[in-house]
Amino acid sequence: MEKLIDLDQHEDDDLRPKKKSALIIDLEGFEGPLDILLELARDQKVDLIHLSIFHLADQYLNWVAEARRKNLELAADYLVMAAWLAYLKSRLLIPTQSTEEEPSAEEMAAALAFQLQRLEAMRTAGEQLMERSILGKNVFKRGEPESFGKMDDVSYDVTLYDLMKAYGDQMNKHVDQTLHIEATDLYSMDMAIERLRSFLGKIPEWTKLQSFLPKDLKNELHTRSAIASTFAAALEMARDGKVKIRQSETFGAIYIQSPDTELIS
Amino acid sequence: MNDESLEHKRLVEAVLFASKEPLGEKKLSNYFQEGVDVKSLLKELQEEYAGKGVNLIRLGNAWAFRTAPDIAEHLSEHRENVKTLSRAAIETLAICAYHQPVTRAEIEEIRGVSLSKGTLDVLFEAGWIKPRGRRRTPGRPMTWGTTVSFLDQFGLEKIDDLPGIEELKSAGLLDARPAINAYSVRGEMELPFVHPEQDQDEDDLPEPLLEE
Amino acid sequence: MNDESLEHKRLVEAVLFASKEPLGEKKLSNYFQEGVDVKSLLKELQEEYAGKGVNLIRLGNAWAFRTAPDIAEHLSEHRENVKTLSRAAIETLAICAYHQPVTRAEIEEIRGVSLSKGTLDVLFEAGWIKPRGRRRTPGRPMTWGTTVSFLDQFGLEKIDDLPGIEELKSAGLLDARPAINAYSVRGEMELPFVHPEQDQDEDDLPEPLLEE
Numbered sequence: 277m278e279k280l281i282d283l284d285q286h287e288d289d290d291l292r293p294k295k296k297s298a299l300i301i302d303l304e305g306f307e308g309p310l311d312i313l314l315e316l317a318r319d320q321k322v323d324l325i326h327l328s329i330f331h332l333a334d335q336y337l338n339w340v341a342e343a344r345r346k347n348l349e350l351a352a353d354y355l356v357m358a359a360w361l362a363y364l365k366s367r368l369l370i371p372t373q374s375t376e377e378e379p380s381a382e383e384m385a386a387a388l389a390f391q392l393q394r395l396e397a398m399r400t401a402g403e404q405l406m407e408r409s410i411l412g413k414n415v416f417k418r419g420e421p422e423s424f425g426k427m428d429d430v431s432y433d434v435t436l437y438d439l440m441k442a443y444g445d446q447m448n449k450h451v452d453q454t455l456h457i458e459a460t461d462l463y464s465m466d467m468a469i470e471r472l473r474s475f476l477g478k479i480p481e482w483t484k485l486q487s488f489l490p491k492d493l494k495n496e497l498h499t500r501s502a503i504a505s506t507f508a509a510a511l512e513m514a515r516d517g518k519v520k521i522r523q524s525e526t527f528g529a530i531y532i533q534s535p536d537t538e539l540i541s
Numbered sequence: 542m543n544d545e546s547l548e549h550k551r552l553v554e555a556v557l558f559a560s561k562e563p564l565g566e567k568k569l570s571n572y573f574q575e576g577v578d579v580k581s582l583l584k585e586l587q588e589e590y591a592g593k594g595v596n597l598i599r600l601g602n603a604w605a606f607r608t609a610p611d612i613a614e615h616l617s618e619h620r621e622n623v624k625t626l627s628r629a630a631i632e633t634l635a636i637c638a639y640h641q642p643v644t645r646a647e648i649e650e651i652r653g654v655s656l657s658k659g660t661l662d663v664l665f666e667a668g669w670i671k672p673r674g675r676r677r678t679p680g681r682p683m684t685w686g687t688t689v690s691f692l693d694q695f696g697l698e699k700i701d702d703l704p705g706i707e708e709l710k711s712a713g714l715l716d717a718r719p720a721i722n723a724y725s726v727r728g729e730m731e732l733p734f735v736h737p738e739q740d741q742d743e744d745d746l747p748e749p750l751l752e753e
Numbered sequence: 754m755n756d757e758s759l760e761h762k763r764l765v766e767a768v769l770f771a772s773k774e775p776l777g778e779k780k781l782s783n784y785f786q787e788g789v790d791v792k793s794l795l796k797e798l799q800e801e802y803a804g805k806g807v808n809l810i811r812l813g814n815a816w817a818f819r820t821a822p823d824i825a826e827h828l829s830e831h832r833e834n835v836k837t838l839s840r841a842a843i844e845t846l847a848i849c850a851y852h853q854p855v856t857r858a859e860i861e862e863i864r865g866v867s868l869s870k871g872t873l874d875v876l877f878e879a880g881w882i883k884p885r886g887r888r889r890t891p892g893r894p895m896t897w898g899t900t901v902s903f904l905d906q907f908g909l910e911k912i913d914d915l916p917g918i919e920e921l922k923s924a925g926l927l928d929a930r931p932a933i934n935a936y937s938v939r940g941e942m943e944l945p946f947v948h949p950e951q952d953q954d955e956d957d958l959p960e961p962l963l964e965e
Contacts, residue, residue, distance in 0.1 A: 310865025394863055397926045402847035404916040409908040412833040414825035416559035418818060422608055422771040432667060433625050436695040437878050440704060443635035444714035552827055554806030555820040559831045572827060594766030612767040702886045708895045711857055713874035
């Protein structure tokens with residue numbers, strides 16, 4: 277009996293990838309690249325505020341290299357992070373060539389440090405929360421409640437969760453039934469281009485995109501698709517220089533104008 | 542009274558509060574070292590609670606906290622009726638919330654079964670749904686929507702706060718199977734929240750309620 | 754204290770003592786005529802019970818009697834099976850509590866990983882989180898926040914009592930700052946086109962489109 281057990285354990289040991297103590301290559305239990313970075317940051321044994329991001333980038337890249345050497349399949353997330361860190365490292369090495377579009381290497385490093393601190397803070401907070409006096413474990417309710425009125429004559433024992441669950445179940449049931457795919461009743465891009473083209477050169481003033489929608493829209497969904505198609509059509513035509521588009525603020529109204537008319541007026 | 546016996550009294554208090562049934566003196570004395578006089582602790586507590594809204598009472602050999610009889614009597618006048626909703630009612634309510642304004646026929650179509658007579662009545666009586674005018678289609682069927690009491694019951698500020706399809710899905714309450722994706726991509730089932738246009742259309746026509 | 758207000762206090766005491774779940778101040782005031790200051794009755798009661806084995810605790814605007822936390826070790830036999838949460842669920846709960854109201858995408862951004870299906874579901878079902886309305890940003894994503902049950906579960910009077918929340922706030926760690934943008938692909942895919950009918954609450958609403 278004992279022998280058998282020994283043998284089993286032995287086999288198990290051989291099959292399982294061996295864990296390295298400090299630099300854990302086993303992916304199990306890790307939740308994404310940020311989690312790994314936080315673990316690696318702990319290896320530096322410094323306060324996260326004094327973390328060397330440069331060093332951390334190295335640690336991470338080594339970790340990825342090691343994982344690949346062991347033929348561990350890394351999800352795309354991990355590789356994207358590796359590429360980004362490699363880029364950050366190179367930026368940190370080369371003295372500032374500030375371009376306006378991109379944040380500086382220092383800003384990027386600071387942003388990463390911030391994210392790590394924030395995650396660490398939430399992790400600690402979660403642990404502290406679990407260490408509090410927990411109802412049912414350290415603190416108790418009345419064991420034998422008595423029931424009297426709550427003044428409302430009737431109350432219902434139903435929660436928002438129950439309601440959502442019922443709706444979810446209902447909708448799931450729907451899926452089990454036959455799915456009829458109806459013919460599309462959306463307003464197509466071709467239709468939008470054709471319609472917009474008919475206005476070409478006839479838009480002297482800045483005019484709201486919405487005014488170009490056809491009048492016979494059937495319902496909300498149809499309307500929505502018309503807006504999307506008309507917008508896309510306008511972009512398409514703007515690219516060809518046939519109209520001009522203006523939007524004064526993010527998510528503000530979109531206006532269209534014929535390009536040549538402005539020159540005349 | 543010394544500190545120790547104060548602590549003892551606190552413990553008896555807590556144990557009796559949390560217990561699911563009246564506790565005997567013997568059982569209570571298990572919480573203490575030998576020599577602690579549980580009986581006199583209980584008597585002291587009983588006196589302390591005598592004038593309060595809750596009394597410590599003796600039931601045979603066991604002890605329990607109970608609402609003071611004069612108050613219990615007063616309270617039971619307000620005895621509340623806690624009702625459970627049927628499955629059908631919960632589903633119907635959810636559909637009214639998500640698809641409002643919605644007609645009876647539409648509810649039946651979504652649930653795939655006909656609504657029994659009482660279902661909408663129950664929800665109407667509970668004050669959670671109300672008529673929302675008539676649909677401008679043949680037969681001019683009545684539509685239903687949710688009320689302010691509905692929001693109160695479920696702790697919502699506005700109907701718009703209900704989780705949408707995508708959110709139900711991501712909360713794990715809705716299967717994310719491809720078919721349903723096809724639906725929601727088309728926007729058909731998505732957020733049938735109150736649209737101003739529909740509101741105006743239908744609220745224009747306040748007509749008597751159920752006439753069936 | 755006069756007889757009347759003593760009777761009022763006894764009534765509040767009885768009602769709260771009888772109930773398992775926290776009761777809101779509004780609900781409690783239903784037991785009295787207008788003009789009765791329930792809040793001050795509750796505060797008096799809270800003081801009276803402060804040193805006892807059972808305390809009156811405040812949870813947001815709700816109140817409940819609970820055993821005193823320092824007695825916990827003696828009450829181990831009352832322990833219920835408290836659900837153990839996964840690490841992901843604990844972190845998610847902490848984020849919901851400290852960053853509320855918070856969207857799913859923000860939770861994912863803070864954790865640097867997408868939320869698996871059941872995580873929010875578990876917390877929602879436990880009654881610890883609830884929808885907290887929609888963010889007025891593109892796509893109008895739903896936000897989550899914590900409930901009274903959450904406060905009750907972890908013995909907090911209010912959200913401001915969360916461990917370390919002041920320090921985190923002043924360290925700027927609760928700020929809604931975007932993640933490193935070069936890296937977060939996720940953030941970029943999340944800018945859906947503004948749908949006109951979702952604009953309802955914005956001022957420069959385009960003229961109604963549907964006129965039938």
